[in-house]
Structures are given as structure tokens and as C-alpha cells.
Amino acid sequence: MLLASLLIASFVIFAALYLAPGNPIAALSGGRSLPASSIAVLEQRYHLNQSFLAQYWYWLDNVLHGNLGISITLRENVSTLLASRVWTTAGLVLYASLIIAVLGIGIGIVAGLRPGVLDTGTLVTTAVSAAIPAFVAAIVLILLFAVRLGWFPALGNGTDLASNVRHFTLPAVALAISSLAIVARVTRASIREEGEREHVQTAVSRGIPGRKVIQRHILRNAAIPITTVTGITIASLIAVAAVVEVAFGLNGLGAYLVQAAQSKDLAVVQGISLVLVTAFVVVNLLVDVLYAVLDPRVTLGGRAQ
Amino acid sequence: MSTAAPLTVPRGPGAARRGRVQGALGLLRATGPVGIVSAIIIAVAILIAVFGTFIAPYDPNLPNLSLAWGSPSGGHLLGYDFQGRDVLSRLLVGARTALLGPLAVVAGSMAAGVLLAVTAAWRRGASDAVISSGLDILFAFPGILLAVLAAAVFGAGLTAAAIALAVAYMPYVARVLRGAALKERSQPYVAALEVQGASAVSICFRHLIPNMMPLIVAQATILFGYAMVDLAAISFLGLGVQPPEPNWGVMISENQVGLAQGYPLPALIACACIVVVVIAVNVLGERLFEQAQRAYR
Amino acid sequence: MNGPLLEVDGLTVLLDVEGARRAVLRDVSFTMRPGEAVGLVGESGSGKSMTARAIGRLLPRGAEVDGAIRFGGSDIGSLSGAALRRYRGQVAMIFQDPRAHINPVRRIGDFMTEALRTNLGVPADQARRRAADMLAQVGIEDGAQRLRQYPHQMSGGILQRIMIAAALLTEPRLLLADEPTTALDVTTQAEVMAILDGLRRDFGLAILFITHDLELAAAICDRTVVMYAGQIAEVRASSLLHEDPLHPYTAALAAARPDITQTAHRLRAIPGRPLSAFEAPSAECAFAPRCPHVRDICLQALPELAELDGGLSRCARAHELRGQLQEVPRA
Numbered sequence: 023m024l025l026a027s028l029l030i031a032s033f034v035i036f037a038a039l040y041l042a043p044g045n046p047i048a049a050l051s052g053g054r055s056l057p058a059s060s061i062a063v064l065e066q067r068y069h070l071n072q073s074f075l076a077q078y079w080y081w082l083d084n085v086l087h088g089n090l091g092i093s094i095t096l097r098e099n100v101s102t103l104l105a106s107r108v109w110t111t112a113g114l115v116l117y118a119s120l121i122i123a124v125l126g127i128g129i130g131i132v133a134g135l136r137p138g139v140l141d142t143g144t145l146v147t148t149a150v151s152a153a154i155p156a157f158v159a160a161i162v163l164i165l166l167f168a169v170r171l172g173w174f175p176a177l178g179n180g181t182d183l184a185s186n187v188r189h190f191t192l193p194a195v196a197l198a199i200s201s202l203a204i205v206a207r208v209t210r211a212s213i214r215e216e217g218e219r220e221h222v223q224t225a226v227s228r229g230i231p232g233r234k235v236i237q238r239h240i241l242r243n244a245a246i247p248i249t250t251v252t253g254i255t256i257a258s259l260i261a262v263a264a265v266v267e268v269a270f271g272l273n274g275l276g277a278y279l280v281q282a283a284q285s286k287d288l289a290v291v292q293g294i295s296l297v298l299v300t301a302f303v304v305v306n307l308l309v310d311v312l313y314a315v316l317d318p319r320v321t322l323g324g325r326a327q
Numbered sequence: 328m329s330t331a332a333p334l335t336v337p338r339g340p341g342a343a344r345r346g347r348v349q350g351a352l353g354l355l356r357a358t359g360p361v362g363i364v365s366a367i368i369i370a371v372a373i374l375i376a377v378f379g380t381f382i383a384p385y386d387p388n389l390p391n392l393s394l395a396w397g398s399p400s401g402g403h404l405l406g407y408d409f410q411g412r413d414v415l416s417r418l419l420v421g422a423r424t425a426l427l428g429p430l431a432v433v434a435g436s437m438a439a440g441v442l443l444a445v446t447a448a449w450r451r452g453a454s455d456a457v458i459s460s461g462l463d464i465l466f467a468f469p470g471i472l473l474a475v476l477a478a479a480v481f482g483a484g485l486t487a488a489a490i491a492l493a494v495a496y497m498p499y500v501a502r503v504l505r506g507a508a509l510k511e512r513s514q515p516y517v518a519a520l521e522v523q524g525a526s527a528v529s530i531c532f533r534h535l536i537p538n539m540m541p542l543i544v545a546q547a548t549i550l551f552g553y554a555m556v557d558l559a560a561i562s563f564l565g566l567g568v569q570p571p572e573p574n575w576g577v578m579i580s581e582n583q584v585g586l587a588q589g590y591p592l593p594a595l596i597a598c599a600c601i602v603v604v605v606i607a608v609n610v611l612g613e614r615l616f617e618q619a620q621r622a623y624r
Numbered sequence: 625m626n627g628p629l630l631e632v633d634g635l636t637v638l639l640d641v642e643g644a645r646r647a648v649l650r651d652v653s654f655t656m657r658p659g660e661a662v663g664l665v666g667e668s669g670s671g672k673s674m675t676a677r678a679i680g681r682l683l684p685r686g687a688e689v690d691g692a693i694r695f696g697g698s699d700i701g702s703l704s705g706a707a708l709r710r711y712r713g714q715v716a717m718i719f720q721d722p723r724a725h726i727n728p729v730r731r732i733g734d735f736m737t738e739a740l741r742t743n744l745g746v747p748a749d750q751a752r753r754r755a756a757d758m759l760a761q762v763g764i765e766d767g768a769q770r771l772r773q774y775p776h777q778m779s780g781g782i783l784q785r786i787m788i789a790a791a792l793l794t795e796p797r798l799l800l801a802d803e804p805t806t807a808l809d810v811t812t813q814a815e816v817m818a819i820l821d822g823l824r825r826d827f828g829l830a831i832l833f834i835t836h837d838l839e840l841a842a843a844i845c846d847r848t849v850v851m852y853a854g855q856i857a858e859v860r861a862s863s864l865l866h867e868d869p870l871h872p873y874t875a876a877l878a879a880a881r882p883d884i885t886q887t888a889h890r891l892r893a894i895p896g897r898p899l900s901a902f903e904a905p906s907a908e909c910a911f912a913p914r915c916p917h918v919r920d921i922c923l924q925a926l927p928e929l930a931e932l933d934g935g936l937s938r939c940a941r942a943h944e945l946r947g948q949l950q951e952v953p954r955a
Contacts, residue, residue: 229712
């Protein structure tokens with residue numbers, strides 16, 4: 023099912039060429055005028071004299087072999103251009119995912135298991151932070167921690183691992199903050215719900231010690247909705263990372279995508295879109311697999327129900 | 328805070344016209360004082376969005392570089408932005424695109440989503456399978472990505488972005504509503520109406536959909552929050568509303584340089600506007616959703 | 625062991641209901657001897673489940689308990705920690721909806737052996753063997769295979785037997801059965817009842833059988849406790865409940881059940897609606913508004929639970945009405 027998604031998505035991305043006003047050549051060139059020789063090269067490369075579906079086939083074939091076309095602005099292979107930037111985006115998304123998973127789930131569990139002041143405090147804080155979009159968080163963080171306090175640099179990539187971590191901390195936090203709040207809320211709600219379930223009563227009635235009940239029955243069962251939500255939240259990071267990259271001046275895929283969209287470098291836009299959509303689909307696939315592993319009642323692909 | 332009174336949605340044929348207004352107000356009242364405050368905030372924001380151009384004290388688009396980054400003074404309650412324009416006026420006028428854009432997105436995706444969900448639920452069987460699979464496939468596109476793609480193909484602008492977001496949200500809406508539509512479809516009154524000879528279209532529009540209203544309203548509210556954030560993000564990226572047109576997202580990106588230079592106010596105040604409205608929308612949406620679920624229990 | 629196994633003595637439980645502190649159980653007293661089967665009968669809201677939960681130390685947080693529950697002579701209200709766990713091993717509970725009460729994501733083997741492994745330190749393979757043996761006792765032959773399966777792969781009837789088997793693994797002396805057959809179809813119901821009865825005889829197990837069905841309780845219980853509005857209405861030997869009830873409510877309950885051998889022109893219902901425990905008045909008989917035999921004396925004070933002919937009755941007029949309460953022959 024997800025593979026079908028990927029195929030259709032790639033088709034849509036490809037078809038973007040034709041949706042653009044004007045003919046494909048105009049779209050590829052982004053409205054620039056090209057010498058006749060360049061036009062001939064493009065025609066040949068994209069098999070523009072053949073049928074629509076045949077073109078799609080050639081394009082797909084190229085893509086699967088790692089050939090994503092040529093950037094019209096930089097005259098280089100899209101694939102090489104992307105390769106250097108992939109790690110920035112991947113690093114950012116991973117860093118943010120770590121924050122979300124550890125802090126989000128952690129806070130949610132604590133709040134879920136202990137009603138009281140801590141819990142209400144968590145509810146209020148998460149209600150507010152869930153509403154903070156990544157770019158707003160970016161602005162505030164830059165102001166507070168970079169400009170005023172000078173703890174972290176405001177812009178750019180780092181040079182080695184250590185400085186990378188420093189440079190990526192604020193962006194990762196900005197990216198993570200609203201997702202963190204959502205994950206914490208869902209975790210808390212799931213823990214609460216599981217705690218009320220009858221099978222937990224059964225365990226208590228047999229004298230199973232509290233800690234084991236929490237571990238084996240509440241946490242274990244709540245893990246199902248928690249990992250699902252955490253997974254799809256992380257998947258959504260893939261797109262939002264672009265905004266954070268722009269705000270912090272990081273040269274990742276997202277920032278490059280925006281640049282290319284503005285300069286109408288369609289080949290690059292298609293290439294990056296494809297990569298991001300694939301990543302999105304892969305993460306969703308992993309979530310499906312995890313769900314099937316955690317819940318014995320479900321077979322693969324059952325998450326849609 | 329006392330617990331909100333549970334709302335009972337009539338489980339028979341759809342609410343009469345008179346009942347619909349009462350139902351809406353009752354729904355709102357049931358969300359408690361917090362929900363009502365949120366609704367008021369949202370209403371004020373929408374009013375500003377509609378009348379902003381009339382109440383703005385100064386021309387939001389008149390640059391005056393000699394006044395750039397000026398601090399609040401006299402009639403300029405919030406100071407000047409990086410081009411010397413009055414921040415307050417730009418905020419008031421910018422509310423229009425910041426709020427009406429998402430409204431269009433929500434309207435579009437909800438309309439399409441409701442239609443698809445109800446069609447799938449009504450016909451069940453093969454139609455349902457086809458629609459559901461189609462929707463599952465569309466899930467592969469995150470909203471922002473589709474909007475960026477649209478900007479690359481059709482050129483940057485609010486319309487392209489709004490349409491892209493509406494298309495991206497639609498599968499999510501349809502999936503949530505399909506479940507509710509299926510439940511509603513299997514209610515006895517539907518069978519009774521069918522036996523009486525009512526047409527599918529009339530049953531759906533006069534009974535099925537009105538009975539799903541609490542869920543639809545809750546979903547629309549929550550979606551509005553997402554749309555606001557996504558559209559502001561796209562404008563922030565420069566791919567949505569184009570400068571010099573005022574827009575909260577654009578204002579943040581334009582004035583970001585001010586942060587390091589010691590003039591954080593313009594960017595921050597635009598951030599605050601977005602956050603306040605989104606919090607209000609999220610809070611109201613969450614509570615409406617609780618009410619809708621209670622009506623279905 | 626000479627004394628009673630279980631003594632419930634003036635048990636009163638208060639809970640917060642809709643903002644106010646109300647009594648959900650009022651002055652509940654009865655005893656059980658080792659190996660005895662006692663039925664606890666009442667309509668919903670009568671407090672029968674709450675009584676079982678009180679005995680099983682499963683009351684909701686914030687519940688206030690007055691009176692005493694003694695098991696084997698010692699008060700259970702003061703138990704905690706290891707002592708409480710030991711008590712729980714001695715008093716097992718089975719519930720109405722087995723599917724909701726068994727963790728759906730763990731295997732049956734885990735479910736059954738959990739108490740043995742965690743509380744009694746029995747090694748896993750030994751625990752599994754005992755579980756498989758117990759499954760055979762409740763009529764499930766392919767025990768070893770069942771242990772590896774998940775709950776969603778089995779029917780409700782099988783799950784209920786598994787729940788019973790699991791409850792017996794810690795060799796309890798008392799089994800609290802909270803409407804174990806209500807959610808099952810009639811044939812399975814009969815099988816489960818037979819299993820419970822057999823187990824009682826084989827293991828000398830005392831059973832407190834909770835149900836809303838007077839006849840069902842009488843099927844395996846020697847004595848029946850009838851509850852209404854959080855109070856005990858009557859305690860009586862099951863065989864005498866029909867011919868010689870001591871409380872108008874019991875008589876009404878017995879009469880209300882449609883008898884397949886008779887033709888009735890109309891279903892007998894008790895007028896009015898059953899009172900929930902927290903609605904019960906404290907200065908008059910709770911059943912008075914619906915009772916066909918009500919007099920002034922019934923409305924003057926809460927009647928005491930008094931002994932009568934080997935049973936107990938909370939009817940102020942029990943003596944007078946003796947012999948007049950039995951099932952009225954149908955017209």
C-alpha cells in the first residue's frame with residue numbers, strides 16, 4: 023500500500039512538469055531563455071518527443087538509478103547537489119526526533135502516572151507549546167539563546183561533530199517543540215486510559231506489585247498508541263525541517279528546496295521532493311511494522327483501521 | 328471549574344432549522360469558560376481580519392527608511408519595522424491573509440472531505456474500498472511539501488499554497504469523518520427513511536451530515552489551527568503571500584534580521600499574534616472534539 | 625479451621641458521588657464458612673459488586689470504609705505490602721467480561737502464570753505446567769497450546785474458563801465470582817456453573833457468587849444474600865427462598881422471573897425503579913415505596929437486620945408477614 027503511495031507520489035512529482043503553464047521546456051528552464059543546443063539536450067534527456075507515459079517510465083528509470091536530472095541554475099547533477107546536503111537535514115531531523123522521543127514520552131509518562139500539580143502543569147505547558155510553530159520557536163530561541171545569552175550560535179552549520187551539535191541544538195529544539203508537546207499529551211492520555219482498563223484491575227486483584235503492573239500492563243499496552251503517534255509526528259518533521267533550515271541558515275535539503283522553488287529550478291525541486299516523500303513513506307512504513315510487532319491483534323497494514 | 332454539561336445530539340432525523348442554532352450555541356456553551364474565551368479570541372481575530380484595512384491607523388505599505396526600527400511612540404503603538412512602516416497597521420491588515428487564507432483551506436478540505444467520507448460510507452463495498460485506498464495513497468504528501476511543489480510549478484502566492492494545503496489535508500479529514508459517517512449510516516433512522524422512499528442525497532444532506540455536525544465543527548477548528556501554522560510557515564519561506572503585502576508570516580521573516588540588531592519587537596509581536604490565535608483555536612478545537620465524542624458514546 | 629472463613633461485619637462504604645459523600649454500602653453483614661457457596665443477589669446498583677470489591681480490597685481511591693471484614697479471623701483492612709499480597713493469593717476474583725479483564729497484548733501463558741511467578745517465585749516452566757494442568761481441570765484439553773495463544777484468538781466462553789483456571793492457580797480459599805456468566809450464552813453458562821460447582825467440591829473452595837439472577841444463585845449456592853439499595857435485605861437458605869422468603873423484595877424478585885411452565889397474561893414487574901445505594905434514605909426502609917406490604921412502621925426508622933428462623937431479614941414486619949410472602953399463584 024505504501025509502495026503504491028510512493029509510485030503515485032512520484033507520478034505527481036513528475037507530472038508537475040506538465041502542470042506548469044507553458045510547455046515542458048519552459049518549465050524546465052524556469053522561464054529562462056536557452057540556446058537551441060541546450061533545448062536539444064533537454065529534449066533528448068527527457069524524451070520529450072515520446073508519449074507521456076513513456077517519458078514517465080524513462081524518468082522513473084533514471085531516478086531509480088540515482089540520476090535525478092540537472093539543475094538549471096547550477097548546471098550540475100542534482101544528485102551530487104543533494105548528497106552534500108542530505109546529512110544536514112538527516113542530522114537535524116534525527117536530533118529533533120531524539121528530543122521528541124525522550125522528552126515527550128518521558129514527560130508524558132510522568133504526568134500520566136502521577137495526578138496532581140505536575141500533571142496540571144504539564145497539561146498547561148503542552149497546550150501552549152503545541153501551538154508554537156517551528157519558525158516562531160526559531161525566532162524566540164534565536165533571540166533568547168543566541169543573541170541575548172550567546173549560548174548557541176544563531177546561524178549556519180558547524181565544522182565537526184562537536185560544533186555541529188552546538189549549531190544544531192537550537193534548530194532541533196525549534197523543530198521539536200510543538201511535536202514534543204503533542205507527543206507528551208498523547209502519552210499522558212494513553213497512560214491514563216490504560217490505567218483505567220479492567221485488565222489492570224485483574225492484575226491488581228492478584229496482588230501483582232504496583233511497579234510491575236505499571237511496567238507490564240500499563241506501559242506495555244500504552245506503548246501501542248504512543249509509538250504510533252510518535253512515529254507519525256517524526257514523519258511530519260521531514261517537511262517542517264525546511265522551515266527551520268531557512269530560519270537558521272542551515273544548508274539542508276529543505277532550505278535548498280525553497281531556494282529552488284523560488285528560482286524555479288524544477289529538476290532540483292522534483293529531486294528533493296522525491297527524496298523527502300520517500301523518507302516520509304519509509305518512516306510511515308516503519309511505524310506500521312512497529313505497530314504490528316507491538317499489537318498481536320493486528321496484521322501488517324492494519325493500522326489504517 | 329464545574330464539568331461541562333453533556334451534550335446530546337438528536338439521534339433521530341437531522342436537527343430542524345431552529346434546533347441547529349440552538350445546537351451550535353449549546354455546543355459552544357458546553358465547552359466551558361475556557362472554550363468560550365477561546366471562541367471570543369478567535370471571533371475578535373476574524374473581525375480584525377475582515378475590517379483590518381479600515382481600522383489600521385496608518386498606511387501599512389508606506390516605507391520610510393529614515394524611521395526604520397523606530398521604537399513605539401505617539402500613535403505608533405508598536406513602533407516601525409525594518410522599512411519604517413507602522414507595525415500595528417501591518418499587523419491589523421496582515422490579519423486578513425493570516426486568517427482568511429486558512430479559512431479557505433479549511434472550507435475546501437472539509438467540503439471535499441465530507442463529500443468523500445459520506446460517499447464512501449453510504450455506498451460501502453467497492454466504492455468505499457476505492458475511495459479509502461485512494462485516500463491512503465494521498466497520505467504520502469505532507470502539506471508543506473505539496474505547497475512548495477505548487478509554488479515551484481505555479482509560482483509563489485497565496486492561492487497556490489492554499490489549494491495545495493487543502494488537497495493535502497483532505498485525506499486526513501475524510502478518514503476521520505468516514506468512521507463517523509459509517510456509524511451514522513448504520514443508525515436505524517436511516518433505514519427507516521430509506522424505506523419511506525427518501526433519496527440517498529436527501530438523507531445524507533438533511534439528516535446524516537447535520538447529525539455529524541459536532542464532529543465536523545470540531546475537526547474544522549482543529550484543522551484551522553494546522554492551516555494557520557502551515558500557511559504562515561509558507562509565507563515565512565517566501566513562497567506564500569509575497570511582500571510588500573502584509574502578512575504575519577512574512578513579517579516574521581522580513582524582520583528576523585532585527586533580532587540580532589537589537590530590534591526584536593516587530594518579529595516578536597507577529598509571532599505573538601500567531602501563537603495566541605493558534606492556542607485559542609487548539610483549545611477550542613480540543614474541547615469541541617471532546618463534546619463531539621461524548622455525543623457519540 | 626473452625627471459625628468462619630469470612631466475616632463481613634457492619635460494612636459501610638462511602639464514596640464521592642456527584643460531588644457529595646454518599647454511602648454506597650450500608651451496614652452489610654454476613655459470614656461464610658470454609659468451602660461454602662453463598663450467592664449474592666441484587667439488581668444493578670444494589671451494591672453487590674461493591675461488596676465483592678470491598679472484600680477483594682479493590683475499592684476505588686478515596687473510598688471510606690467503616691465496619692470490618694475479617695478473613696480467617698484477621699482484619700483485612702489493615703493489611704499492606706507483603707501481607708496484602710498474601711491475602712490476594714488467598715482470595716481470588718473472577719469478573720464478568722473476560723475479554724476486558726485479560727490483557728489483550730500478552731499471551732495466555734503470561735496471564736495465567738503471572739501471579740505464580742511474581743508473587744510466589746515459581747519458576748516459569750513449572751508455572752506453565754501447573755497452568756496447563758489447571759486448564760485441563762476446567763475442561764480445556766490442549767492446554768500447552770492455549771498458553772501460547774492470545775486472547776483475541778478465543779471465544780468468550782473459553783476465556784472465562786481460563787480466567788477461572790488462572791484464579792485457582794494460587795490455591796485460594798475464597799473465590800469472588802462477579803457475574804461470571806452474565807456475558808455468556810445459556811449453554812456456556814451452564815458449563816461454567818458446572819465447572820465452578822465441581823471445583824468447589826474438589827478443592828474445598830468457598831465461593832461468593834454474585835448475580836442478578838435468583839435462580840442461578842440457588843443452583844450452586846446453599847445460602848443466598850439478597851441486597852437492595854446498598855443494604856442486605858435478606859439472608860436465607862437457597863432452598864427456602866421461594867417457599868418461605870423473609871422479605872417482600874425477595875418475594876417480588878422471585879415472582880418477577882417468568883416461569884416457562886406457566887402461562888402469564890402479563891409480566892410481573894415490581895412497580896417503581898430500583899434504588900441505587902446512594903439514593904437510599906437512612907431513616908426508613910429503602911424498599912417501602914415499592915412494597916405491597918408497607919405500613920407506618922416501615923417509614924419510621926431504618927429496619928434492623930434481624931434473625932428469623934435461621935435466616936436474616938431487614939423487614940420491619942418480617943414476623944407478621946411470615947407465610948404470606950411466597951410466590952402468589954398466577955391467575
